[in-house]
Amino acid sequence: MTKDKFIQACEKEGIHLNQKQIEQFERYKDLLLEWNQKMNLTAIVEEEEIWEKHFYDSIYPFFHCSIENMCDVGSGAGFPGIPVKIVFDSIHLTIVEPLMKRCRFLEEVKKQLELKNIDICCARAEDFVKEHRESFDLVSARAVAKLSVLLELCIPLVKVNGLMVALKGKNGQQELKQAQKAISILHLNLEKEEVFHLEKEAVRMNFYFRKIKNTPVKYPRAYGQIKKKPLGE
Numbered sequence: 001m002t003k004d005k006f007i008q009a010c011e012k013e014g015i016h017l018n019q020k021q022i023e024q025f026e027r028y029k030d031l032l033l034e035w036n037q038k039m040n041l042t043a044i045v046e047e048e049e050i051w052e053k054h055f056y057d058s059i060y061p062f063f064h065c066s067i068e069n070m071c072d073v074g075s076g077a078g079f080p081g082i083p084v085k086i087v088f089d090s091i092h093l094t095i096v097e098p099l100m101k102r103c104r105f106l107e108e109v110k111k112q113l114e115l116k117n118i119d120i121c122c123a124r125a126e127d128f129v130k131e132h133r134e135s136f137d138l139v140s141a142r143a144v145a146k147l148s149v150l151l152e153l154c155i156p157l158v159k160v161n162g163l164m165v166a167l168k169g170k171n172g173q174q175e176l177k178q179a180q181k182a183i184s185i186l187h188l189n190l191e192k193e194e195v196f197h198l199e200k201e202a203v204r205m206n207f208y209f210r211k212i213k214n215t216p217v218k219y220p221r222a223y224g225q226i227k228k229k230p231l232g233e
């Protein structure tokens with residue numbers, strides 16, 4: 001996907017990107033490529049792939065969400081959080097990423113793109129939640145863990161009636177099956193599932209979970225336990 005196709009694809013969804021936003025995306029891409037030479041940020045290094053597999057893939061699930069207060073868990077080099085923040089400038093974004101080097105990169109992105117209302121928290125989700133339980137309208141995560149594990153890490157952060165958006169790939173359905181008990185234990189309603197194809201036919205599967213009741217306080221368990229015995233498996 002070229003930059004122009006990216007702009008057109010957003011336009012088709014009713015999102016008009018202004019000059020400042022386009023420049024922010026370009027600067028972000030350049031920083032990603034520059035810093036990727038010194039540290040492991042992404043395996044995607046072709047410019048057109050960045051527009052498609054990082055930028056478009058990140059914003060697609062949020063075109064029709066109304067967001068005020070979002071937390072992106074395991075953001076890595078900023079996905080999906082930073083592209084969403086560039087497009088929907090008025091949101092408050094919190095990024096939770098445990099790797100210090102990646103957080104340093106994200107701080108530089110925040111500074112150079114002049115992004116306001118972003119907190120970058122260098123922490124694991126299961127620790128961060130101790131101070132931020134049920135604080136966010138929307139929590140997102142892409143490529144962090146399989147769904148049953150991911151839900152236990154993320155759902156305690158979501159407010160009652162809030163949304164968790166899990167960005168998944170071709171194994172999404174299999175992970176969803178495996179996560180059925182976790183979905184029930186964590187009082188979730190699968191409000192929407194969405195399949196879409198990127199240009200090179202990569203399949204994306206996004207799940208939107210509505211939290212209908214408070215999360216039992218015993219969750220999340222310690223990470224070792226979550227990994228060893230994923231919820232409901």
Ligand SMILES: C[S@@+](CC[C@H](N)C(=O)[O-])C[C@H]1O[C@@H](n2cnc3c(N)ncnc32)[C@H](O)[C@@H]1O
Nearest residue numbers: 073074075076079097098099124125142143144
């Ligand atoms: C494969 S990367 C994906 C990064 C980004 N979301 C993306 O899609 O490009 C997974 C990220 O999740 C982070 N991560 C792993 N376990 C985590 C946890 N328990 N809490 C928060 N982040 C975690 C890792 O540090 C890593 O940056």
